[in-house]
Amino acid sequence: MTPLNPDVRAMRRPLLLLLxxxxxxxxxxxxxxxxxxxxxxxxxxWQQWLKDHSVHFFVWRLCLYASLLAVWPWARRRRLQREPRSARELRTLEVLSVGAIVCSEASQWLRVV
Structure with a gap:
């Protein structure tokens, strides 16, 4: 059995935590x-209750998105101070995150209509 690469070993704990x-x-x-x-x-x-309260859930999601948007500049600045070369990765993450949110909300609205 071969020993694990140090990079893999370092990532094992965060991945297990995420899982x-x-x-x-x-x-x-x-x-x-x-x-x-x-x-x-x-x-x-239950489905009818969820449908009746869909506007409340939408407002809750908007509050969640607003709080993430408020915290993101601080987290981005902190990451760039720690790893200045990660600007491109962060931009990719931002674009993919906004795309995922837009697709998720679009699917919700298409289901309602």
Whole structure:
């Protein structure tokens, strides 16, 4: 068995942490949906409740996006101070993030219409 590359070994812990967070978020979403179905006494009523409150969820997402937008300049500046050559990577991340948000919101609005 060959020893792991030091770069791979250094990335193992953050990747496991990210995987753990994703698994926890998945189970939290599953529990929230099952609880909603139980409290609404059925899937159809749960779907109707979600549809009735879609505007509230949209406002919540807008607040989330606004808070991320407010914090991003600080995080970007900090990253560029630490790694000045990462400006291109950050630009790519910004473009992909905005694209993902636009696609996600567009799919929500197309579902409503």
């Amino acid at each position: 753990g967070i994703l698994v926890l978020l998945f189970f939290a979403a599953l529990v929230a949906n099952l609880l909603g179905i139980y409290l609404c006494a059925g899937i159809a009523d």
